[in-house]
Amino acid sequence: MEMQQVRYFLALARALNFTRAAESCNVTQPALTRAIQALEAELGGRLFHRERNQTHLSELGRLMLPYIQSIHAQADAARMRAKSVGRMKNVELKIGAMCTLSPNLLSDFIVAFQRANDGVDLNVTDGAAKQLFHQLSAGEREIGVVGYPGEIDDRFHALPLFRERFVAVLPRDHRLANQKEVRIAELDDEPYVNRINCEMGDFAQQEFAKQGVSVRVVFRSERDDWVLGMIRSGMGWGFFPESCEFPRDVAVRPLVEPEFSRAVSLVTVRGRPHSPAVGAFVKAARSFAWSSAPILCAA
Amino acid sequence: MSANPLVAALEKTTELAIASGRPLAERLRMIADQVRELSPEFAGAVDAFVGRLGGAEAGAGAPQVGETLPNFVLPDLGGRLVALDALLREGPVVVVFLRGHWCPYCRITAAALGEIEETASQLGARIVAITPESRKFALRLDVDTGGAFPILADLDNGYALSVNLAIWVDEGMSGLIAGAGWDIPTYQGNDAWMLPIPAVFVLDRTGIINARHVNPDYRERADIEEVVASLRNLA
Numbered sequence: 001m002e003m004q005q006v007r008y009f010l011a012l013a014r015a016l017n018f019t020r021a022a023e024s025c026n027v028t029q030p031a032l033t034r035a036i037q038a039l040e041a042e043l044g045g046r047l048f049h050r051e052r053n054q055t056h057l058s059e060l061g062r063l064m065l066p067y068i069q070s071i072h073a074q075a076d077a078a079r080m081r082a083k084s085v086g087r088m089k090n091v092e093l094k095i096g097a098m099c100t101l102s103p104n105l106l107s108d109f110i111v112a113f114q115r116a117n118d119g120v121d122l123n124v125t126d127g128a129a130k131q132l133f134h135q136l137s138a139g140e141r142e143i144g145v146v147g148y149p150g151e152i153d154d155r156f157h158a159l160p161l162f163r164e165r166f167v168a169v170l171p172r173d174h175r176l177a178n179q180k181e182v183r184i185a186e187l188d189d190e191p192y193v194n195r196i197n198c199e200m201g202d203f204a205q206q207e208f209a210k211q212g213v214s215v216r217v218v219f220r221s222e223r224d225d226w227v228l229g230m231i232r233s234g235m236g237w238g239f240f241p242e243s244c245e246f247p248r249d250v251a252v253r254p255l256v257e258p259e260f261s262r263a264v265s266l267v268t269v270r271g272r273p274h275s276p277a278v279g280a281f282v283k284a285a286r287s288f289a290w291s292s293a294p295i296l297c298a299a
Numbered sequence: 300m301s302a303n304p305l306v307a308a309l310e311k312t313t314e315l316a317i318a319s320g321r322p323l324a325e326r327l328r329m330i331a332d333q334v335r336e337l338s339p340e341f342a343g344a345v346d347a348f349v350g351r352l353g354g355a356e357a358g359a360g361a362p363q364v365g366e367t368l369p370n371f372v373l374p375d376l377g378g379r380l381v382a383l384d385a386l387l388r389e390g391p392v393v394v395v396f397l398r399g400h401w402c403p404y405c406r407i408t409a410a411a412l413g414e415i416e417e418t419a420s421q422l423g424a425r426i427v428a429i430t431p432e433s434r435k436f437a438l439r440l441d442v443d444t445g446g447a448f449p450i451l452a453d454l455d456n457g458y459a460l461s462v463n464l465a466i467w468v469d470e471g472m473s474g475l476i477a478g479a480g481w482d483i484p485t486y487q488g489n490d491a492w493m494l495p496i497p498a499v500f501v502l503d504r505t506g507i508i509n510a511r512h513v514n515p516d517y518r519e520r521a522d523i524e525e526v527v528a529s530l531r532n533l534a
Binding site: 070071083 | 351370372438457460465467489491
């Protein structure tokens, strides 16, 4: 495919009229027609059907449209990046991370990014999901790092990076602590120490309820160190993402039947023009060798 | 080792070809012959696919000898951004487009380029390869070259399209590739089934293309001896 053919294809897919598409590209209609025909020959089928005064996308054309839109945007982005790299000096990149995400998950990536982009000054703050989405909308943060169990609002674009599982954290002498793993059903009516900022916890509780498992909350705190302290002293069990830093004197066990996990994603505001630093960060995240299984993302 | 018998046999032959030290064209033929022998259906589909691309002159619009290759800024396997203009400040550059770690022809070509890296660097030149794969997968190619040169990630083939080298793998062909167990959407992180046409550009230190190999028949690759000869001319 050639850049010019791609441009003409996108113009014709928008205008659905050869004359208007040629005008919008500043070329003659025969030149546009030849380019479309060359593209059709390469792709192995008609992209448009021409019927009297009407032009519309063929099945192949409809199939190709999103792919061609995406690769065209990427080619533009590649060109922008090639031009702007010299200008990335003392740029601040404002990142908001969900407070329930452990820095352990991201530190290798952030260090690698920093080394590769030493003109970028990273500023990371944390907060609960709701607050973070608000800061992104308001432009106070440029990129969010989010592990959110629910649907992410259409106003945002989410790029999934990897999955993180959840575990049960128990006092050492808890009756379930000597098992290899903990089934959800075994937690029925067990005293539970709640992390107020854990969005996943609320989501998991609905699943527990479906299994008829009741969660008996005996303590709540916004602070993980308080919650872990209560667990260590024997108050009850807690629900944590596996990458947290746990004290040695608690038992950490995988939760099964069902397992709980969340996708950790980079979130940006759709349609907002982003700085080259945002582009470089997103691009680097996509190609980074994340240690847990990568999540396939549609183009 | 792959569960698919064709792929398993090709992996073995790739290793043999890389170790054989024979000229690149002969090593590539070992793969093409084996595909034809083990799966005439696959070989026939490839013939038809690259025949159509050739007929449509795919790749003909890529920059020509005497023109310049546009600048790129792409991450290497360590995440460091590599810019073509920065490489050119140090000397001539060989820019190589590879389809990915799953492609036996690309692995063999990468290994053959790895073998000439020392000669290239003695001549003051650098080699860089560009693939549309995420780093995790492109690491395989790095192993084949012994880490001899940077492998850069052109995710979504954006740079490849900007130099008119991106092609779409049609549904028949992508079905065969996926059926063999090669999971291109996972390697590339998108389901568009786009690939670069394998290509080699030898650039002089002003960025002008001194030699060029572009062939949509991905079974045929640049003559490595010619690449070395052009580098000698530029030294």
